[in-house]
Amino acid sequence: MEIRPMLRRDKPAVMRILKATPEFKPSEVVIAEELLDSYLNSPTDSGYYVLVAEVDSAAVAGYVCYGPTPLTETTWDIYWMAVDPELKGRGIGNALLSAAEEQIRTRHGRLAVIETSGTPQYEKTRHFYFARGWEKICQIADFYAPGDDQVLFIKRL
Numbered sequence: 001m002e003i004r005p006m007l008r009r010d011k012p013a014v015m016r017i018l019k020a021t022p023e024f025k026p027s028e029v030v031i032a033e034e035l036l037d038s039y040l041n042s043p044t045d046s047g048y049y050v051l052v053a054e055v056d057s058a059a060v061a062g063y064v065c066y067g068p069t070p071l072t073e074t075t076w077d078i079y080w081m082a083v084d085p086e087l088k089g090r091g092i093g094n095a096l097l098s099a100a101e102e103q104i105r106t107r108h109g110r111l112a113v114i115e116t117s118g119t120p121q122y123e124k125t126r127h128f129y130f131a132r133g134w135e136k137i138c139q140i141a142d143f144y145a146p147g148d149d150q151v152l153f154i155k156r157l
């Protein structure tokens with residue numbers, strides 16, 4: 001498996017993964033695509049960085065999008081990540097998240113933040129972050145919708 005910066009030619013594969021991820025609503029996929037386009041149009045100064053995981057030197061199996069949080073000093077956000085639903089649970093997400101953390105550290109990031117949902121559908125996702133040393137720092141009830149809390153995880157890098 002290779003983790004590398006996303007290229008324009010990777011976009012169809014990443015969009016296919018986003019659309020195939022049952023956790024994501026169509027409106028969320030639209031925003032995820034906007035972030036990808038911002039990055040692809042200006043990879044060095046859009047404020048977004050995108051890494052993809054490539055398996056068998058061909059297929060894109062997942063991606064992570066992250067960037068410095070505007071108006072903060074050295075705080076970074078992991079904005080989005082997804083792994084091909086058919087390839088979950090094989091360490092691809094772990095490799096992507098570790099690579100993003102490493103890149104943030106290299107760019108002198110001090111604190112990283114991930115926002116996710118508190119619904120049962122996201123239980124495995126929350127476990128995934130917790131098991132990788134991320135700390136659940138707060139939960140805002142009914143943030144996204146009634147019954148859909150926002151859960152914030154942080155990691156000091």
Ligand SMILES: CC(C)(COP(=O)(O)OP(=O)(O)OC[C@H]1O[C@@H](n2cnc3c(N)ncnc32)[C@H](O)[C@@H]1OP(=O)(O)O)[C@@H](O)C(=O)NCCC(=O)NCCS
Pocket residue numbers: 021023080081082083084087088089090091092093094095115116117122124125127128131
């Ligand atoms: C969360 C996600 C990125 C993890 O990637 P992954 O490649 O499946 O994860 P890995 O194989 O590296 O790690 C497996 C771990 O993730 C957890 N996990 C999360 N979702 C999982 C799933 N659907 N299937 C299997 N394992 C999953 C497992 O509990 C496992 O934990 P463990 O290592 O303590 O046993 C991926 O499952 C995914 O795309 N989920 C849906 C989209 C999503 O929630 N994105 C994050 C939005 S905030």
